[in-house]
Amino acid sequence: MNTELIREFLLESFENLANISEELTTFEKNSEDLELVNSIFRKVHTLKGSAGFLGLKKLQEVTHAAESLLDLIRDRVIKITPQIVDCLLEIFDVSIEMLKFIEKNNKESTGNHDALIQKTLLFIKKPQSNSTPEEHSFLSGVKIPKSLFDEEIDDRKKVTIKAQSQELVAPIVEKAVEKIIEKKKNIEVLQTEKAIADTGDISKNASVTDSVVRVNVQLLDKIMNVVGELVLNRNQILQYASIQDSAELNRLSQQLNTITSELQTDIMTTRMQPVGSVLSKFERIVRDLAKSQDKKIKLEIIGKETELDKTLLEAIRDPLTHLIRNSVDHGIEMPDIRKAKGKNEEGKITIRSFHESGQVSIEIKDDGNGIDPQRISAKAIEKGILTAEQVKSMSPKQILSIIFMPGFSTAEQVTNISGRGVGMDVVKSNVEKIGGSVDIFSELGKGSTFKLKIPLTLAIVPALVVQDHGQTFAIPQISLLELVRFDKNNEDVKLEKLYGSEFFRLRGKLIPVFRLSNSLKLEGASSKSELTDYDFTNIVILDAEGRTYGLIVDIILDTEEIVVKPLSKELKNLTFYAGATIMGDGNVALILDSLGFYNFADKGVGLKIEKMNQQLDSEIEKEASESQELLICQLGDHRQYAIPLLLVNRLEEFDRKSIEWSGDQPLVKYGDVPMPLINLEKSLNLRGENILFSIDKNLPTEVPCVVINIRGHMYGLVVSEIIDIQQTESAIHSDSVDRKGLLGTVFLKDSTITILDVHTIIEDQNIGKMNHQHRVTRKLGKILIIEDSPLYIKIQKDFLEEEGFEVFTANNGQEAIDFLNGDIEVNLIVTDIEMPVMNGWDFTELIRKSNRKYSRIPVIAVSSKVSPLDREKGMKCGFNEHLEKLNKSDLHKAILEFI
Amino acid sequence: MSSEYNETNTKQYCGFKIGEDSFAISVLRVQEIIRSHSLTIIPEAPTHIKGLINLRGQIVTAVSLRTVFKLDEGQSLNYMNIIVQIGEDLYAIMVDEILDVLEVSDDTYEPTPENIDSKLSEYITGVHKLKDRLLILLDLDKLLSMDN
Structure with a gap:
């Protein structure tokens, strides 16, 4: 066979068949459209003619049957029915299969389609008489009416x-x-x-x-x-x-x-093509799917003429198909259910595409049942994707987006309509791969809308050009959120260092920042080059799939239109590059991929920072358990020590140059007042030197400091390194303490860590004494603290003693009762709730019911978490006040109220 | 590739030197040869990839054979780049010296000798024993599909 001719034939036939199904389904809806049926007829006619011309007998037979049937429909001898449409669609499918076979094997398949032909002929009342005379002339290979070619040309859906x-x-x-x-x-x-x-x-x-x-x-x-x-x-x-x-x-x-x-x-x-070329295919898909599920669905397509780059159009075909299938399968309800709900029996799916802010938006909207957030979260928990706690803290919108998480949507069955189904996570990642996004809106009972946003084109994109250590990088503007630039000497704006990573407070929210030079280990990253000594810090704030992070670069140059060139295969696994481009100066610059870079640079810090945000900003409720949070840091003896986090005010880094000395006492200007810096090594008599006092020239110029607030005064504890924040529920052992200034030890992650007694350390500083009145000079009253955690006892005791109270302690309710039965009369009781032997509720209830003198002593309960329910229960038991444990100022106020 | 043969059953190779050894790839694979060129370093790239070159608007990935063969990196500044296309990508193979186009008879072909350095043998398809030297045939496709 003439391969060139066959190729042309295949090309033409595939094109014709590609949109013939949708034309037919459209005609089914509107059987008055003569032009449409003519067009369908002509396409089949061409196919049959060409098949005959090329000696493709089987194809010719099948298409001949279809042609005959269509001819009668065209002449209105037969009225179109869904059965006829099914039959014709089957023929078209068979024809495509045959063409594919020819494409692959260069010869016709030997499959038998007699049954299909018979079925078709059954629709035709007078089989042979109606066949057109010209068909025979085709068999001899010549005559094609002119109109056919016009039609062909009109129908070219190629660019x-x-x-x-x-x-x-x-x-x-x-x-x-x-x-x-x-x-x-x-x-x-x-x-x-x-x-x-x-x-x-x-x-x-x-x-x-x-x-x-x-x-x-x-x-x-x-x-x-x-x-x-x-x-x-x-x-x-x-x-x-x-x-x-x-x-x-x-x-x-x-x-x-x-x-x-x-x-x-x-x-x-x-390169632009109307999205209609993809969207129109859905007519058939929706029709067939609906039919197989006995649903009634009307598909409306708006904005077919919206244009999109061909490559992008190809890329969204599968994701769109999946979303449409999803709407039919899970969105639209069965007719009887719809009726019962008072909806139109016929469901409606609307696909709308339109331009929006320089992008193309495609919306798939159904008026079905919508997505039930509860079912989604239940399924996510059941599948182990999320924990119940995680789900609890999610917004309804976040819950909806669970369906895009890998492993959530089950593998779909292979169907003859859209092929192997892909998961929703694949939909999302495919759309994001081309720089687009997917959004869901859903209202239970009313329907769901999926909204895809697709960039107009890929090849040329605006990008921000930055430089670090002499190397130039481009960052696509689509992931750029904002640029931050601040004076390094400005005390108010600075980077915070935690877990060995840096963070920046962007309008109150802590975001991780990475130094481009560190992450990519740019040459000379460790040594200070001229560039990094600039007085300004430039942070490029980027978005990585909803996460915000900062990227510190030396210089921000300009925005430029860049041509994205892919990297060679050898470099494909460097996912933090989106490609390379050639800059105005002729040099090659690498293009950074925001998400890829985040994943590369972050290495799990992101999760920690989320936790950190919760802890430091107290935005999220504290967990109910009696755990203690400890800030772990390292001191000059290279051992790790812990400081109770609730004493920590802030973590800072100070430049050595900014530290002033008053005698032997280092001070740093903090806010408007000088803040003493504490040499923990000296105070605790540890081996090793404090980094601030060390004469080692190789130490970094920045000194990490834990800022604590004691009695309204700020102190900076100079540490070698801030390591981590850990939660512990294990008990603090105070019997192992061998020196003043240590609170006890705690077992953390397989090692024993010593907890610092910050109050005592500050007390022992000479400066401390000058700063405040000595506590024994005031006697405001006697307070009993009931608390099982030695740490909290210590903290509360120190705090209350500082306020001028005489403090007594008991480890649980029973001990407290024993104490109250003794000789000392207290003015106030501050009790924890969860305690062994006797808890706070029982204790208070007991003393309130008793006829002893202590039954009327005011009781302030403190617990990690206070829910309204807790509060109510507490009041019934007889608490005078119920406060959160970490809220010192409220406790202070409450105490003054009762004494 | 019938065009690789001429009447006397010889093949044309582009020969080049790395250190003391002579290597060759089929001349038909060579797109062009350029001198050392300014490189844009790719941070975090595999060590044998030395950077990107702007070759008249096309981006070429430069690969150092010295690194691949685990030789010292003391490549002179006058190294040469052999530009080859593999799949859709252009690569610049950095070599010490170009030996011109060598016409080599099929008779001198021998399979990879056993005693050849194991660091090399996986990228070699065979050798040609010439009068003055051993010409080692490199398999480019293997060379640039390695995972190191």
């Missing part, structure tokens, strides 16, 4: 170049156009071959082909590349012209700039 744009691109794409013309000739040759008998009509053909040309997409890709290079070239020329003092060069380069931009836009336009 078309309008004559107008041709002119614009002419100087650059001369070669391309030559090829196009060549191609056009090919088409004409083919037509001539086929239509030998109709030579007279060729001139008419030519007039149609003159205004529309079929272009190979590969060629367009190439033109796009060339234009990309032209854009780069223009950038170089613009840059060069800007440093030259020549008005003429400037004028010319500006002109070049304009022309290039125009060309770029036009070329981009040629």
